[in-house]
Structures are given as structure tokens and as C-alpha cells.
Amino acid sequence: AILLAVVFILALRMCIRRKSTSKSKTEKNHPVMIIGAGDAGANLYRNFANHPEYNYQIVCFVDDSCSKIGRQVYGIPVVGNRYAIMKAVEEYEIKTIIFAIPSCPSKDKTEILNICSRTKCELKLLPSIDQMLDGQIRISDVRKVELDDLLGRDPIAIDVDTVAGYVEGKTILVTGAGGSIGSELSRQIASHHPKQLILFDVYENTTYEILQELKRTYPSLDVKAWIGSVRDEVLLDRLFATFQPQIVYHAAAHKHVPLMEDSPNESVKNNVLGTLRIVRMSDHYKVNRFVLISTDKAVNPTNIMGATKRICEMIIQCYNQKSETEFVAVRFGNVLGSNGSVIPLFKRQIEEGGPLTVTHREIIRYFMTIPEAVSLVLQAGATAKGGEIFVLDMGKPVRIIDLAENLIRLSGFEPYKDINIVFTGLRPGEKLYEELL
Template identity: 40%
Template sequence: MSSWRDRMKGALPRFAVVAHDLAMVWLVWQALHRLRFSMAAPATLPLWSAEIALVMAAQGLVFWQVGLYRGLWRFAGVPDLWNIFKACVLGLFAIVLGLFLYNRVDAVPRTVLVLYPLVLMGMLGAPRLLYRAWKDSRIERASTASVRILILGAGRAGEALVRDLRRFGTYEPVGFLDDAVRLRGSKVQGVPVLGRVPEVAEIARETAAKLLVIAMPSADANALQRVVLACERTGLPFRMVPRLQDVLEGRSLPGELKEVAIEDLLGRKPVLPDWKAIRGWLGARSVLVTGAGGSIGSELCRQCARHGARRIALIEIDELALTQTEAALRRDFPDLEYIPVLGDCGDPAVIAYALGLSEPDAVFHAAAYKQVPLLEAQLREAVRNNVLATATVARACREAGVGTFVLISTDKAVDPVNVLGATKRLAEMTCQSLADQRSTRFVTVRFGNVLDSAGSVVPLFREQIRSGGPVTVTDPEVTRFFMTIPEACQLILQASAIGTHEAIYTLDMGEPVPIRLLAEQMIRLAGKQPGRDIAIIYTGLRPGEKLHETLFHADERYRPTQHPKILQAEPRDVSAHAIESAIAQLREASARYDRDALGQLLRMAVPEFAPVGEHPDYIESATVVAFPARNARKV
């Protein structure tokens, strides 16, 4: 019933406009006849006749077909005047045709026919322009400081946004844009639906909008890309209503407007975790996170705090990162117990001390080196941190009786072609060699590149764009799998909660993203055009990099889990004795800083390691670290 009343309320103003326009047709037709006959012989023209009815019917049909009633007087402008002119001219032809069939146009003076479209255009256009001027003057007097907002999306999010904006008082919603035909000409919370989203540039000019707001939180990436592209063409700033998931997880506040982020445009939907299972496993537990000040480690701490952990121990070698992460946790989750430990988790004394203080039920090992090109020239540190430290922490957890040990791995451990992938694969094998059914549960979680993590491509592109470019991409064809930091941490918690004693989990991450496309989208989000405002330079693949990453190994039989987007791999057989011997030899070579021996031992321990772009003997050089552009191509 309420929807019927709303439709009727929206139809009444339109009926009034139609009545006004038909009244003007009658008035102009009468006035022109009386003017014409007053200059000649006197004649009496009836106020109503079959001829006048035919004229008004023909003109009314033309008005409707031309679309004169899709716009609003409130926003009348040049396009509306052009529509009125077309309607008047076409109406004249329709009237002449109708009268010709009716009475051969014998009773209508030619002067009336010539003047009719011009006079009618003035009589229809003037009231519209005067009404707009009056409304504009009222708004200016009411609030000179309000920001005029055009909202893209007239659904529930848009309706809620209007209510929130009115509470602030400094924003004035001037209209909605929506592609739904049924909403055309209607009103939402008293704000009119003015047109379709592709018409945003024209309507923004007509309404003098100063800000665009995208209220489509459920739109997929492809739809959002089209909307953002339309917004960019206007040259106006634009924001978006946050997704419900971001609000629920505390990354955005209800009613808060956020900038469109690159993860919103990536082309894959975020994985939705089973929070009931996660809270059931994590609730009231004590957890320990290594590398707690890093991108993944700090978010893991926040997720654990948000979903029921009672105590969190943080191991971090960077004192500033440890201080900042602890302060943020205490601010956002003041009721939990925190145990910060400054030190290297690969130091047996540090990890033993932290385990004794926190008595954790679960340990998340996030500490690692992960920069692919750098690690090609830093083999010793890659082995020491990614392999030997993992072996130290994993063995200490088993000896302390920790319930679950979770290794944060990478898709680069699948068929590794670089030092990062080989060291992380050996870390996986080390954890597998320590697993048995009577002690600690060892879980490995693999995922692809993480957006906005420290040292990732997104912060690099953002800084290059801020500096005016150029943006450097290694190769036009290079692709990567991407996920957000919160999504990666949710996957880690979800995999940990599944309950398998020994497993490797990976995420079905959908389609890989071309890095070239990522760069172009980030440039556009900054309000600039790729190739025109910001150049893109292709520098060639760096040491250890390949064009395309793989998520799955041919010998690891994958099966679905209780979560539709998480797959479980069957671990390949490893020799615990061989792994233990390899770790001991790697420790000796690391203590001597013998890179040749480290390289040979790594190849022997990880037979599938097939280096790509390898520098002989892993010789360090400024060239390897700086990666200057070679054979650079610009677009």
C-alpha cells in the first residue's frame, strides 16, 4: 500500500506539468487566432471545439514521445529547452497532418502555423527556467555552505545515505542516478531519480553537483569499474559507500564515505569466512604471532583480538613496528592481554621465552623475508630467516606442546623458480617432517600477492603516481594473483579452524590480474590518465620473477574443504631424516656465510627448485638491488 502511495505522490507533479503544458497549447492556439483575426475581419473563435481537441491531442502525444516529462523543472537547462523546441516543431507537423485529415486545414491561418512553435516554446520554457532560478535562490539563501551531492545508486544504500547526510546538515543530496527503468522519474526520500549512471557527466553539470557518491556496495568489480569510469569523466571528486563486510570488520564506520580502493576494482569477490567456526576454534585462546609488526602479522593480531582470543603474544624484531602494533591493539581492544617480545624469533632463547610467558594454544608464524628480487642476491639471509628460523620456531612449539602451528607460506613455493619460493617450500617441508599424530598440529596456508602489504607493488605504484610518474611495470604480459590483507588473514584463521592434523591449504583465487591493468586503474583512481598524465614504463622481468604464478602443484592432490573457496592439498612425502640433515648443514653454511654451499644445499633439499634469471653464485651487486630499467618501453 505504501509503495502505491509513493508512486501516486511521484505521479502527481508529473500530471501537473502535463496539465500546464496542455494549457499552454490551448492558450497559444487561442491567442494566435485572436491576434490574427483582430488584424482582419472580426471573428468569433470558440473556447473549445473538435479542432482544438485535435490540436491538443496531437501536441500532447508529441510531448510524451519526445520525453519532455522525464526531466524535472528543478533542473531545467539548455537540454530541456532543446527538447521543447523539437517537441514544438514536431507538434506543428502532427497538428498540420491531423487538421489536413480533419478539414484540409482550411480554417487555420498560415500566420498561426508559422508563429505557433516559436510562441509555444517561449511559453513552455520560461516557466521552467523561472522555477529553477527561484529554487536555486532559495537553496543559496538556506545554506551557502552545503555541498551538493549526486548519488549513484537508488537502492537501500542510497536511501540510508540520504538520511545520514541530512543529519550532518552540510551536504545536500540533489538527485539519484540509477539504471533501473522502474525508478525513472520517481523519488527516494524526497530526492528525485534524474537519469541513468552513464548520464552522470551531463546531469552533474545541470545540477551543479560538487561531489559524486557511489552507493552500490553489492556491485561486482566489473560494474564498479564502469561506474568509476563514468565518474572520472566528470572531473568531480567521488567517494563510495563502504561494503557491509568492511563495516562489520571495523575497517569502515557506518555512514562513512571512503575513496574507491584498488581492491574494489580487481575483479574477484572477497572470500567470506565461516565466522562461527573461527570463533569456536579461537574463542578464549592464547595465541602467539611472529612478525607481529608486519602487514600480515599485525592484521592477524587484529583478527584474533576481534574474534575471541584472550591473550596475544607479539614477537617482532623491529622495535617501532612492535610499538605501533601493540599501541593500536590496546587502543582498539583494551580488554585483552598483550605480551610484546622484542627479538628475533629464530633465536631459540627468544622463542622459548615468549612461549613460556604466553603458553599459547596456537602460533602463527608470519615472520619472513618476501622481496623476490632482493632475496636473489641475499641467499644467506633468506635461508636464515625463512628456513632456519621456521625450523627453530616449529621445533620449539612441538617441544612446548602448542596445539596448532600455522606456517604462512606463498604460492611461490609451488614449483619454485626463485630463492623466496625455494626457501618457503623448504620451510613447508620442515614443518611436515616435524608433524606426528600425537603432538602439535602443523598447518600451512598458501596465498598469492597481498595488496598494500609492505614492499608490494601497490604502495610502489601509489608513490610513483604521487611523484608524477613514471609507473614502472616489469612486463606488459605479467600477471599475479591478488588478495587483500584482511582476506589473507581470514583465510589463515579459517584454515586453522578446519581441524585437519597436517595439511596444506590454498585459496581458489579466481583469475590472475594483469599488472599493467592494475597500474592503469590506480592511475585513473588518482584522477589522471595513463599515458597522458602518467607514463607507464616496462623495465623487463627482474631476477627471480616469472610472467605467471601457479597456485597448485601437479603432485599435490587437491580436494575441497568445508569452505567453498579453500582447497586442501595432500602433502608430498618427505624424509624427516633428510630434512633434519639439510637443516643442520644449512646452519653450518649460514654460520660461515658460505653462499655457494647454501645454494647447493637448497637445490638438493628442494629438487623442484629451477631458478629463473639466476645471477651466478648469487653475487651481490648494486645493479641487482637497484634493478635499473633495461630496454625500457614507454606508453
Template identity: 45%
Template sequence: MPPWLRRLLRLSVDLSIDAAIIVLGYYAGLLLRFDGEIPPESMETFRLVIPVIVLGYLAVNWLLGVYRTAWQYGGMGDVLNLGRAVLLVTAVITLFNRTRAERDIPLSVNLIAGGFIFMAMAFWKMLPRLRVHPSIHPQRPGAKRLLIVGAGNTGQLVAREFLQHHDWEYRPVCFADDDPRKRGKRIHGVPVAGTTQDIPELVDRFKVDVVALALPSAPRARIRELLAVCQVTGVPVRMVPGLPEIVEDPRTISHLREVTVEDLLGRDPVHIDYSQCLESLRNRVVLITGAAGSIGAELARQVLRFQPAGLHLLDNNETGLHDLAQELRRESADVDLRLWPASVTDAEKVERVFRTVRPQVVFHAAAYKHVALMEEHPDEAFRVNVLGTRHVFRAAAAYGADKVVFITTDKAVNPVSAYGATKRIGELLVLAMAERSATVFCAVRFGNVIGSRGSVVPLFARQIQAGVPVSVTHPEATRYFLTIPEAVSLIIQAAAFAGQGQIFMLDMGEEVRILDLAEKMIRLKGLAPGTDVPIVYTGLRPGEKVREELVAEHERQLPTHHPKVMLTFAGGRVPATELEAEIDALAARLDCERDEFLRALHRLARLGPAGVPSPLPRREPGDTGTA
């Protein structure tokens, strides 16, 4: 059946039923007015005028959009609109009837009929909505009993949708909310049974299976507090999508998302100076090395928002480059995007790329980063992280780049690993190039990023999912964490105001004990650490510290234009000539014995300002770095 014919049949049915309701409404009004014995003259007048009355009601319903309303989703506003239509026609008929000297149909009949017509039409039209009400359709057997934290707009929307969709897997049984005005009230039949501090008691009283946090606008610190309260209960915790996500895709409301490590850490979103970042990148040619990695790919996504004249992505992972390019072109089809499958260790290829591209801004993120693996192969760490970095820096200076941003790590502070040592040498190269180049060289230093390939968070998630013991290196091991988008936003912000030879340190927030993080991730699954999921200690791997350091002893931090970006200042000058000579000497010994190469690498990393070696790195008990 054609769609237009289906719509016409549906409209015909609606009009016919409404006409019948109007006729019955007036007939019922006459019966009530005359106690069941309608005078013949009134009945005769009724037969004459009822077609006109029916047409009047139907016409006004049409004009006010009653027949264009999707009543299966109808609400109070739609019922009020129907009431306006009925009231308008009833008032016109009543006023017209008052002008007649002889009234065979009394005025009261119009009012009685109008009330009946409104109630009958409203009931009939809202019937599709009423059919899905939970009092008519009980929740499916086995539905999980849900406690909703937050009885605001998002919470009530979640409760209504879960109650109406009885085939979904959750059934709301109570709310927890700190607003005293809501205490003891019922929302969609679900009681607001207590405050957020009462969550453990409510879980027991209502036999709750899952707790859902419906507080999308709450500060991250508040979310972290609530998660701590919820973890005591031993039941799984889920997060409700925010209203913008629900509006964009209504199906998301049925999928309560897992609590992420970002939620656990409680870091608020980063705000950057958009206009300053736009000024630094708009209509500029940008080159990103290591573009297929976690940081590089997010850099490409965020740089694209600042309307560069061209975006060039370099990486030796051609599959990663291809996939990233597909994603970026969906976001911005008109961007001048070029891919360069190449390794930064290939000096000739790097030089050729720079000669062709002539980038104005370079983000150098290409690096080998896995600490334990690089400890086994320090020669490869040096080849990529030092020689590759020097190739990029030299090409940028030779072809007139305006600014080069080197991505470094907190492991470069008093390094005890090959990876940290190579990154510290990269920082020294930044300082050395700054002394002799018109190109601005700067570095941005930060710690662990959540969710990057090989990081501890995805590892814990996989182990918990598989039901195998969670492996922690050391009971007192601590780390600093940033989300990938947060780190990249601050890299772009630092790059916008960076000056020659400056090294910035991002605000890493509070130190996180890895054991605490593992236990929280286990509890969020409704499991007990040590009982349901064992925790085993594997010992620190080569090159790892118990605690990371953000600033070296000889460095001090100064504030910048952004509260989450600090300038790291050491003073003195880097002996550029000696540094280059030492790098060349070590490059000539790439095939020497591993331990000997490691010792030479760490000596080079300790080459401080003014040619004075920096102090040997401090060691915490249990540190296993080679120096």
C-alpha cells in the same frame, strides 16, 4: 549563564510564542466567522475562556514532548506529533462547546482556530530547519557538481545532507538509478535523470565534477562493473560510507572516500565458520611470530576476537610490537597480552619463549619477503625464512604445541626467486615435521596482499599522488590479490580444520594484469593514463615472474569445508633426514659467494617427496629468476 537557566529562558520564549499564536488563532477565527465584526458577547466570552484554552494547548504540547523536540533537526514525524497535540485539544474544546445550549463562540471558530494554530506553530518550529534549505541558501561558489549513483536510502540521505550544508564542497545535481519506479522523480529537488548505463551521458549533460557511488550493500562484482562505466567519463569517482558508518559518526557523510583497490578488484567479503574458529582458539594460548608485520598484526587483531586465554606476539620490530599492543589493549583491556621482542633466528631465545609460554596454537608469519632485496641477500633469506622457521618448528614440537600454522606464498610454487625457494623449503619442513611429531604442522599458501608494506598498490598510489610516472615492471605481468583481512580470516579458518602435514591454498580470485590496475587507479583520480600520468616499464626485477603460479605440476587441489580454501596434495613422503642434512650443509656455507649460494638454495628447494628432485621451474618469457 548556567545551562539550566539557558534552557529555562528558551522554554519561556517557546511558551510565550505559542501562547501568542493560540490567542491570534482564535481571534482570527472569530474575525473570519463574523466577517470582521465580532459580536460583543462573543468577544466577552473570548476574553474569559482564552486563558484556559491557552493552558490546554500548552499542557498537551508539553505532555506529548513538543517542547523536548530538537526542531533544527525536525522531520515529518515531529510535525505529525505536533498535529496530534493540536487536534486533541481542538477536539476536546469543540466537544465541550457542543454541550452548551448557548454558544457565544461558534463551533466553526474552534476548527478554524485549530487549523491556524497548527500551521503557525509548525512554521515557527520548523523555521530553523527551513533556514538551511538550499533554496534559501545557495551552494557556496566553486562547489563540485555531484552525480549520485543510487537513489535508495543512502543516496537520498547523502543528497539531503549535502543540500542542507551549503558550505560543504559538493552539490548534488542528479541521480542515476536502475529502478524504473524512480525514473523521472525528484528526491529533495534532485532529479533521477537516468540509469547507471546513462552515467557518461549524465556527466556531460549536468557538467558533473564527481561521481559518488551510494550503494553500500551492492555486491563487489556490481561495484566493479559500475566503476568500469564511471571510468569512461574521466571524472573522479568516490564511495559513500554505508549507513552504519554514518550512524556511528555522522561526520563521515561529508567525506566521500576514495575508491580502493578492494573496490576495483570486486571481491566479496569472506564469511568463515565462526563457531568452528571459536572452538579452535577460545581459551587457547596463541603465539604469533612476525606479529608487527602486515599479516601478523591482522592475525593478532582477528585472533583476539576469538577469546584466547593468552596472546603472545613475537617480532624483532619493538616499535611495531609496542604500537600494536596499544591498539589491542584498547580493543580488549582484559586480554593476557605479552610481547616478545626477539628474532626467530635466535634459537636460544625462541626456545626460551616457547618454554615460558607453552603455546597451544602457533601462527608463524615471521619472514623476509621483499623479492628483489632477498635476491641480493639470499643468505639472509635463508637464515630467517629457513633456519628461523626450523627453530620455531623444533621449539613448538619440543614444548607440546597442539598446532603450528606456517604462512607461505604462491612464490613457493616452482620458485625462481630466493624468497620463493626459502618458502618452499619451509613447506618441506612442514611435511618433514608432520612425519615425526605429535604437533600438527600445516601451511597456508596465498599470493599478494593488498596494502602490505612494499606491495605495488601503495607504490602506485604514492606515484599518482606525487604526479610522477607510474612504474610497471612488464606490460603483461599479472598477479593474484587478496585483502589483508580476507587472507587472515581464511588462514584462521584453514587452521581450524587443518590436519597433520596439510598445505592449503586460498582462493585468489581472478588474475589481475598490473598494467590494467595502474590505469584504473589513475583514472579514478580523474586523470588520463599516459597523458596526465605517464606509465614507464622498468623491466622485471631479479627473482620476479611474469605470471605467478598457484599449484605446481605435481600437485592437485582438493575441496575442503570452506569454498575459498583448497587442500594442495602432492603425494609421496619428504625425506626428512636428507632435508635436515641439506639445510645444515647450506647453513655452513652462509658466507660463500652469492651466485653459488643461490644455486645451492634452489637445489634444496627442488627436493621433492621421496627424495626425488622436483622438475626445474618453468619460465615465462621475460622471467629473471636464478635457478
């Protein structure tokens, strides 16, 4: 009996070891294609080779350079240019594609990533060199491809020194600080060492979140949060008297077109009257500069929200003519991923199995990432003289149907086959295209 037990235990151990070995081999068999056989791609290959714990097996490279096609990088073949991607994915049973050309022009990058998105492989990339801290290639720099990577926009150069000189040492008030734009404004302002940052918003939960984030990230920052509405004139008076802000960024507003069509009174109260009251306070307390966050929907408005924002622009231009405060507005289009925007809606619809809802097949919009838009707002505020309406360069407009299809592919599905897209018709006050001027 003892002998049988020993034999049984030894056999069990052998089975476990064999299963473990088999599992290890399976985990390591994760075929990866690297796009870009230059220095970045080669460095990335070496990093993965030195870190087997990632279980990535680099099996081929793709590069548009004719001089590299047919050659090898550390024994790994360069199988062709971008047009060989689909065939190579099938031949090598690729599971992950890593785009490793940090200096690639945006047009080529977009075209290549769009090809990759049709493969159903996991897509990752190295950010551009200027987005990496010291230009060194690290595995930790590799990230998932996001929708904004497919927009084909060149990075916008920001005059950081001008913005820093404008913000540093100042007391700054941000209204709507808990929202998508307001919270990013707060983050970027905090990075430029203001004397004091005041967060003002009617929503306590989102304001609390950005307050805690700023305290963690910038422990020496003097940051305060007040909860209240821009309609509350008594509270605004106390706020300005307490902190004496030198710069005001006014991001608080109702922005959803369909909702404001059904609630026009609320849109006027919050957007117009709220702006008028905080403008009056800024004038009364001699704020140095007031920056209004406006929208492309204020151009030839066809909806309530756009009309209220146009009135806000007129208010600040009117006050700029008689006030010591410099009043300016910054007008831009849609930002990717903002609260209530189309991207979070599409993501939720994909999670639910579809369909994705698009109002019209030909509807187009201008898009910009939230950090990019906010950095331009800060630069506009830093260079303003008073009375201007700055219009951000939003690049080329994007068809919403293309966004929907790309997002489905990035999620690993095939549009119209795995997840459908349906067209619901334009909503009241909605345009096929937006104007910036």
C-alpha cells in the same frame, strides 16, 4: 571625522558580510551525483538534506532500473543508467560521485566504479550492508573508493563461530607480529578473546605500534611483546618455556623477491633455518597447532624466496608425520597494501608526479585485502587436521597495468597524460603469472 569613521566601519562590515555570504553560497555549491535511486540512495539524500554542514548539493541520481529512469527522488531527477554517467557529470558539473547500492553484485559495482574513475570526480561509496554495523544508512558510513573496490571480488563468508571457538581462551604466539600480515593476525586474534597473545618480531618500532594499538582497543587483553629473531634458538626456548603457547602463527619471513635474489644466504637463514627452529620448539613444547604463512611463489619456484618457502612447507609436513603438534600451511598470493608491495610504491610514485614503473605490460597477479586474507588464515587454522597446505581462493588474477591505471584515476589524474607508466622489464626470478597449485 567621527561620522566618516562610522561610515567606514559600516561599509567594512557590509563588505565582510557580503563576502561571507558569497563564500557560504560557493561552499554549498558542491554538486553531487548519487548512483542508486533505491532505498539506500534515498536515505542518503535525506541525511545530507538534514545536515547542510556537509555542503553537498545532490543534483541527480543514476540507476540501471528502467522503471526509475526519468522519475524523481525527492524532486531530484534520475537521469539515466550507468552509461549516462559521463554525460551527466559534464552537464551537472559534478564534483563528487557517491555509489549507494550496498547490495550491488561485485561485477556491476566494479564496472560502474571504473566508469566513475574516468570522470576525475571525487569517488565515495556506501559499504555493503554486511559491513555496516546495523544495516542503517549514515553519512559517517560513506568512505572514499579504494583500489580494492575495483577488483570485482565478492566478499568471502567466514565461519566466525568456528574461528572464535578455536581462538577463545588460548595462548597464542604470532611471529612477525609487526609486519603487515602479522599485525592483522594479531588484531583479528585479539577480537576473539584469547587467554593471552604474544607478539614476537625482530623490529621493535612496528611491534611497539601494534602492541599499543591492541592495548587501546582491547584494554582487558593480556598481550605481551618480545623482540628477537626466529633464528635465535636460545631466545625461542625461553619464549616457549615462559608462555607455553597453544597455537603458533608463523608469519616472520623475508618476502621480497629481488632482494632475496641478491641475498640468498640471508633468505635461507631467516626463512628456512628460522622456520626449522620455531618448528622444533613447537614440537618440543607440544604446541597444539602450528600455522605457517606461505606464498603462491612456493609453487614451481623460480626464485630464491619462493624456493625457501617451499622448503618451509616441506619441513612442516615432515614434522607433522611424527609430532603431536598439528602442522599446517596456508598459501596465498599478493595482499593489497602490504609493506613493500606494489600499491604503496605506486602511491609514492603518483605523489612524486610519476612515472609509475611496471615490469611488463602482461604481468598478472592474484590479489586479496589483508583483513580478508588473514580471516581465511584463521579459518584454515581452525579447521585443519594437520599436514594440509591450504590454498586460498584469490579470485581472478589482475593485470598490474590495470592496477596502475586505476590508481592514477582514483588520484584524480589521467594515465599517460598527467602521469606516465613505463615498463622496466621482468626482474630476475620474476614470473609473468603466479601459480597457486
